[in-house]
Amino acid sequence: MYPQNFRTVMYYLSEVPELQQWLNKNLQQYQLLVNLLTGLLDRGFYPVPTDPTGHQNFRMDHTLAIIDTLNRFPYREPNGPLQVFSTGPVYKPTSSQWTETVDVEVLGGTPAESLARVEGLLLWLCQGATRPHLVVGNVASLHGTLVAAGLADLEITTVMNHLRSGNRVDAEALLADRIPASHRIFHTVAWSHFATADTFGLLQEHYNWLEKLTHVSDVSWDLASVGTWPYYDGLVFSLYGPSIGQPLIRGGQFRLTLGSRSWQGIGFTVFVGAYEQFFQGVF
Amino acid sequence: MSELTVAIAKGRILDSFRILWEGSIGHWPIPNTSRQLWFPPTEQSPGMLIARARDIATLVALGVADVGVVGLDVLREYPTPDVLEVADLAISQCRVVIAGTHTDWPQGPVRIATKYPRIAGSFLNQHQIAGELVSLSGSLELAPVLGLASYIIDIVDTGRTLQEHDLFEVSTIMASSARLIANPAHFYTKPEVQEFRDRMVCIRKGEPYANC
Numbered sequence: 001m002y003p004q005n006f007r008t009v010m011y012y013l014s015e016v017p018e019l020q021q022w023l024n025k026n027l028q029q030y031q032l033l034v035n036l037l038t039g040l041l042d043r044g045f046y047p048v049p050t051d052p053t054g055h056q057n058f059r060m061d062h063t064l065a066i067i068d069t070l071n072r073f074p075y076r077e078p079n080g081p082l083q084v085f086s087t088g089p090v091y092k093p094t095s096s097q098w099t100e101t102v103d104v105e106v107l108g109g110t111p112a113e114s115l116a117r118v119e120g121l122l123l124w125l126c127q128g129a130t131r132p133h134l135v136v137g138n139v140a141s142l143h144g145t146l147v148a149a150g151l152a153d154l155e156i157t158t159v160m161n162h163l164r165s166g167n168r169v170d171a172e173a174l175l176a177d178r179i180p181a182s183h184r185i186f187h188t189v190a191w192s193h194f195a196t197a198d199t200f201g202l203l204q205e206h207y208n209w210l211e212k213l214t215h216v217s218d219v220s221w222d223l224a225s226v227g228t229w230p231y232y233d234g235l236v237f238s239l240y241g242p243s244i245g246q247p248l249i250r251g252g253q254f255r256l257t258l259g260s261r262s263w264q265g266i267g268f269t270v271f272v273g274a275y276e277q278f279f280q281g282v283f
Numbered sequence: 284m285s286e287l288t289v290a291i292a293k294g295r296i297l298d299s300f301r302i303l304w305e306g307s308i309g310h311w312p313i314p315n316t317s318r319q320l321w322f323p324p325t326e327q328s329p330g331m332l333i334a335r336a337r338d339i340a341t342l343v344a345l346g347v348a349d350v351g352v353v354g355l356d357v358l359r360e361y362p363t364p365d366v367l368e369v370a371d372l373a374i375s376q377c378r379v380v381i382a383g384t385h386t387d388w389p390q391g392p393v394r395i396a397t398k399y400p401r402i403a404g405s406f407l408n409q410h411q412i413a414g415e416l417v418s419l420s421g422s423l424e425l426a427p428v429l430g431l432a433s434y435i436i437d438i439v440d441t442g443r444t445l446q447e448h449d450l451f452e453v454s455t456i457m458a459s460s461a462r463l464i465a466n467p468a469h470f471y472t473k474p475e476v477q478e479f480r481d482r483m484v485c486i487r488k489g490e491p492y493a494n495c
Contacts, residue, residue: 138290166364188471
């Protein structure tokens, strides 16, 4: 029976090229996912299973889900950064869509240690069919600029909220009365304009980190890039591929408190569908 | 610029946007009598996609169009975090208002007809008004006339339609105008997108692009 059915299936597939094409596409995406996960395991990352429907809500962010899980264990100061990842779709309530993702977190350790781990990962992940574009912002630098401009805490929160939701217009309008040439604050600056770390008040360790990434990607600085989540407190980055209308990777340095415990680290999300488009032709 | 595709909301915004386009880009690709909705990019002009207002942000977020032109009222009613609002074009200016058969502020439980349930809900919460929303997709002015609702929350340009139905503005909820939105990935990877934004901002200020 089985061989007969098997032959029938194979015959059917050869007669329906659309189905074969669809299966091949799924296979390619699955292979890419397996390669991503194998690469993370090879680099010493531990998988953390998270619930896509935890706390009676759909999972919109792995970071909170991972930390919520880790928080249930007794705390002990880790000897170096803890490297973990979680896989599975995240939910976008505005479009009611699920997007397949892999989320990577480097928790604890010194900022230099965790930056170095993520740098290694980004150098690996940027090896696509074309040169990607890395856009970097810094929440701490922006906060410093807004404080220096004399904005009150509530105004700073409003600017940050506008930028998180992609609204540059109202964020710029709030600054217009306080900062001369405020529109220039949110202009994208190519890495070629960075003569030294002092050019835009970057920390030397951030400057060195970005300079290494220029070997595999184009880099731009954009202070309006503050990420989607309110817990980012340092560097924030997004990776884009030419002609791919979605981000490949989004992440940043964060500090967040859940329960009585505070977590700091750096993490990012790989959007598998967009990343697969970027990777096409490499395998 | 020929690598660029612009999605524009049909109706009032499309008509007013033509002035900005002709002042900054030049050639307007839509023939006067055309009902065509898609104009591919050419040597003279970026591509143009004409769609319903509430679909513009989706088309831009998915990368089908690089930039879009849509009213702020629509962006607030159907928020799409995957687009960047990059310029206020200051065209098609209007207001979202609450209006009724008199100018009194709503008291007690009231029924309000609207095509903006999100904006209306947030307004009711903010002012702690016990309102029941009736969701309609158009001809809202009829609701008080027919006794369906005592108030409406709708968009107003000159206020003439309200007047013609014996309705009065109670309060302005938000001012709206056309905004230029961009796909974040294309905003950073296609130099034409930021150039298009800069051209639109310059023409809006009445300054030539070279000196802006």
